[in-house]
Amino acid sequence: MNFNLTEEQQMLQDSLRRFLANEYGFEKRKEIIAAGQSLDKPTWNAFAEMGLLGYTLPEEYGGLGGNAMDTLLVMESFGRALVVEPYLSTVVLGGGIIQDAGSDEQKERILPKIATGEEFLALAHQEPGGRHNLDYVRTEIQKHGNDYILNGRKTAVLNAAGAHYLIVSGRRGGRPTEPVSLFLVNHDTSGVEIEEYTTHDGHRVADVILDSVMVSDDDRIGARGQAMPIIEKGVDRAIAALCAEAVGAMEALNETTMEYVKTRQQFGMPIGKFQVIQHRLADMFIAAEQSKSMAILAASMADSDDRKQRREAVSMAKTLVGQSARYVGQQAVQLHGGMGVTDEMFAAHLFKRLTLINLQFGDADYHLGQVSDGLLKSA
Amino acid sequence: MNFNLTEEQQMLQDSLRRFLANEYGFEKRKEIIAAGQSLDKPTWNAFAEMGLLGYTLPEEYGGLGGNAMDTLLVMESFGRALVVEPYLSTVVLGGGIIQDAGSDEQKERILPKIATGEEFLALAHQEPGGRHNLDYVRTEIQKHGNDYILNGRKTAVLNAAGAHYLIVSGRRGGRPTEPVSLFLVNHDTSGVEIEEYTTHDGHRVADVILDSVMVSDDDRIGARGQAMPIIEKGVDRAIAALCAEAVGAMEALNETTMEYVKTRQQFGMPIGKFQVIQHRLADMFIAAEQSKSMAILAASMADSDDRKQRREAVSMAKTLVGQSARYVGQQAVQLHGGMGVTDEMFAAHLFKRLTLINLQFGDADYHLGQVSDGLLKSA
């Protein structure tokens, strides 16, 4: 039982935060978003040099052999600076799934290039109408000789446009009763169409239309019809990472709000002297601290193969983090007064990111439901 | 559309509040409770003289022909003074059900004696294990020649011990699939056993054990197997009355808390000068006002025969009143500091009553569920 960082972790965190403070300020971030690219090459290269991109990959594929606890550190720092680079999609989700379930050939082909920052991945799993339900998959798989043909539509695919490979889920004939399989689809395969759009928090996401996309048996990830546990584990890892990112964003938001209320004058004194505002900030601080505890829990379980325990921990964390993010975000905007609802304030952008994190991979209500239903004996 | 009291209502309210302020103070109430009686005779007689007991009964049976809006006025005043007399059980519930569904003979026999204060009624409907579910009835009805035999156990029966008649529900054979019937049972009928106890808020309640209790066809209230609508309407009226009582208690609690924070000194000033306490009281005030609006809604619908609309309005009111009562009660205790958790303070007793009102005839969660399920098209 020990919540302290190792010396290496501490060093990495320090240098990453220093880098982001110097090279990824509010203005720089705006420029990156305005450029409309899926990533900022120099930043990504810097991440590669720091070892972030292979941080959690196995050493034999050019990684450092880290785990979800290391991801926590990275994502917390990203959350503070509102980094929009495709780390979650490529390293955490994509890299995680390939590492967990990819064939040796797939690992050798892809993982080293993730670590060096040359290639990108995207998980194309969610579908229109699925809302938060992870097992909602209607994409059709049809057998065609030794190959398979994929047809369907995926939505809210993180960083699909820049990805070299899409990890695509489907069911035989698109039938809900069939189990789910997973394929690795090269981005330039014929029939793959990508409709990219920006999210409210400056990330890049896409709908992916699969129109008779041909894949082979070698493109499959994991065994036929056995993909749900792989997807679940990948997504759980992504949720743990999002929880950590949210904690970083909440901490930054609390700090910037505290600065604001200490300087903003109303009725002849800084508004931070008003007791109601003091208590509000105390509660925001409590919310962030409790979230941090839960993000650590999620990270500590995210790599586990004990499905029930892992999923419970992750759902608990996402629930509390989602609720806290909502509270901290809304109150921070409120305490900023008129300034809080303007695009000029970093606080507003932290609030937007926190809001959207709650909507990704299941909102607080959804995950509370998961925990709740887990209390049933039959569960 | 008009929320103003009539001149008569205003006069009644004034004289009732004056009476309670003079004759039903905190110490007097304590004595009444300590005496362990189901009612205080002089108080009850005074109510009769004021016309309260027949206020909502038909004029032909010695009443004044009022409605649930009139009950609202009475119960609000009762709530302010925490009256423990059996008004709800005898006049609102019992009187209401007999008036709605009793035979002419039953009405003639009973209603005038309610109005004069000579006789008392109790609804023995809820059963152990039923929790808040109104249609949970397992009491057995067996046919026995032209008569019926009742067997079962009722719980949380308001003022059963002092009642001359019990209104008892049951199903043929105790089978859940059979419809519910209702009987008027004389309190001295053989096989009726009453286990009385006090509630935390000083009311008197009982479990009623029915051991081969014999009733005749003439004792039935309403048609055979048609009792649920009668019970529902009676209970809805009781809920509306409880909502009004809660509003009175909340208003009294807010007033007494405001007095307290204006005088109680800490850190060199009245604690009512602290902004956090000011905002808390503002929210308590808002909660009470919103509850008042909903209590009026419930009262305006309580006599209606439009089941769906009536039940929706009543559930909406009970939900909001229950939630507000919880908030106002807890915060009032908190603002009283150590004094708030002592038996000496009227505030603590208001808090207890408000807590228990929420547990009677369905708590806030239960009624929220009723409203929620009513949103389904199929409902």
Place this chain on the structure above:
Amino acid sequence: MDLNYTPEQATFREEVRRFLKDNLPKDIRDRVKKRLRPDKAMTQRWQKILFDKGWGASSWPKEHGGPGWSPVEQLIFEEECALAGAPRQLDFGLRMVAPVIMAFGNEEQKQKYLPRILSGEDWWCQGYSEPGAGSDLASLKTKAVREGDHYIVNGQKTWTTLGQHANWIFCLVRTSNEGKPQEGISFLLIDMNTPGIDVRPIIMLDGEHEINEVYFDNVKVPVENLVGEENKGWTYAKFLLGHERTGLANVGQWKAMMKRLREIAEEQPDGDRVLIENTRFRDRLAQLEIELKALELTVLRVLTDENGPGPQASILKIRGTEIGQALFELMMEAVGPDALAHIPEALELDYPGSRVGSPDATPAAGDYFNMRKLSIFGGSNEIQRNIIAQRVLGL
């Protein structure tokens, strides 16, 4: 007490409903029902239609060209307009500056300004807040110095909603530094086309241009544009803040939104079922229905109180904004991950591209972000609670 509408009120509702059915242009209605913001031309077109009917200002007395409706009739009108998908009329002219002119303006001012507000010809905006004087209005610094028959105005206003469309602004300006801060404030009407006025956009967190900064650089304002007496502006400002009560609660608008939200819950897929079948979501909807009902009844209580609006009126701003914000939040959560996408072009009705999710998803997150303003602008909810505690509860 009687919670039923009178037969006259029911007939009136029917009349309003019929009028809306016949006269609310389809293009406007479609926009509003899709929760896309109407543009200036649409707002003015609709104001003109109402004006022609004699219904241009539901809250105005007959002597100034209003319909002379009772408060309950006004509420019915607003509710029916919202349910029919009519755009909100502009408060700044109709409900803010107009009542002040009616109460404190001179005859010339009434003659000059009120008809043009009623017809929608003039578009007014508000010059109250300043940087550094948000909720603490009395500390405002914009100065007006008398020179002959003009005031020379210098300073800066901010949070000026829709100021980019306005040709008039009503301002609180400092005309004296004597006495308490409140005492040297005057209420001035300023033509936005006067030289020296500069309107600069503030982009809100949803990316929209809705509010502005307004700069005054030696702006010459004729003295006849002063309302009432010099240095008495604080009184008029307080009158104005106290005047608008039911509007703050916004019940009509929220009832229309609630109706739409229920429809969405019946349409929105949630995996293998529709959203309304999801108990947790449905419970939140029910909770909000209940709170909205309590607000509606409280508004009616305030409006029909024979002793005039009592202390309950102060709670309407708080509950109205909290419920509104909760509605927009639930709207966003209803569409779930579809709310992520930020496609500003899709906020046009005739957007030809493909959307993410249903059309309801398009404005969902932006609206939620934008509506955080409700509890901040118009006197923050913290200020409202101070007011309740101090003025109503006497703490």
Place this chain on the structure above:
Amino acid sequence: MDLNYTPEQATFREEVRRFLKDNLPKDIRDRVKKRLRPDKAMTQRWQKILFDKGWGASSWPKEHGGPGWSPVEQLIFEEECALAGAPRQLDFGLRMVAPVIMAFGNEEQKQKYLPRILSGEDWWCQGYSEPGAGSDLASLKTKAVREGDHYIVNGQKTWTTLGQHANWIFCLVRTSNEGKPQEGISFLLIDMNTPGIDVRPIIMLDGEHEINEVYFDNVKVPVENLVGEENKGWTYAKFLLGHERTGLANVGQWKAMMKRLREIAEEQPDGDRVLIENTRFRDRLAQLEIELKALELTVLRVLTDENGPGPQASILKIRGTEIGQALFELMMEAVGPDALAHIPEALELDYPGSRVGSPDATPAAGDYFNMRKLSIFGGSNEIQRNIIAQRVLGL
């Protein structure tokens, strides 16, 4: 970071569990598990059993007869005790006055008082609050005037929990009126059998006698009962308040209650089903499970932080009491209308009469009422938030 217990910690937990299984008397366990309050004799009997094992004071260092456990071991011990149904040990001696004596008392005081606290022979109570000085401790008025080798104490203390059982009380008394109010306070140990002390019960809102007023009328206290220096008592009081951190969070207790609550939800009928099948109730249970988990992890973070307890420690009192209160509330709501009945005699294990509902219903409402004290006593949660805002956030 590593959230797993070390093998040594797991072994330790096993050892504690085994000890409890073998040594916790059945009658005590039954009482506690039924949430009936243990009496004085039971509390002392259990303290003696722990004492005999060398585990009398989990938080004490070895030099004073404690087991010298690490913070995590202490937490494991407390958690296992709670889960096994052991009664709470008395904080007043073990965790309040003892650390002060250890840190600031002289050798004679340590020799005299600590062993008797450890064995349970002495029952201590707290003399901090006074009428008029609840959360505002510095304004206390009870006076101690030096006369020769005695202090003469006059005044009144209140909210003295379980003072009716105590033979010793530690008091904050005013020994000087010079300087700031905090500066003239001293920390005095007083034998409750000294003439002039009068203990009067305060009946709490659940009808129980748990707290008291303590009156001092010319009570003679030997000067050797002064801890540390005269007029430095405020420093010791603050030390004491800051000393008890994990205890305030009460995680072990709440985990045991949560376990029981889940069992109840599986047993309690709710019409035609059992309560756990009721989604709305189950969701609230889940919410509380999550919050409790967050609290537990926060406690562990605080305990294992290599920089020592940081600012996070301040949140434990707030969250611990809020979660505890929510648990008692849910317990009451679980049994529903069965909680109405107030049958004090049924709070005895061998009550022969009939109960209303399950035995869990008997203490449900009374406990809920009683536990409102959690957010008031020990520095109200409002005071705690002041502390976080001012001392942690620097506002």
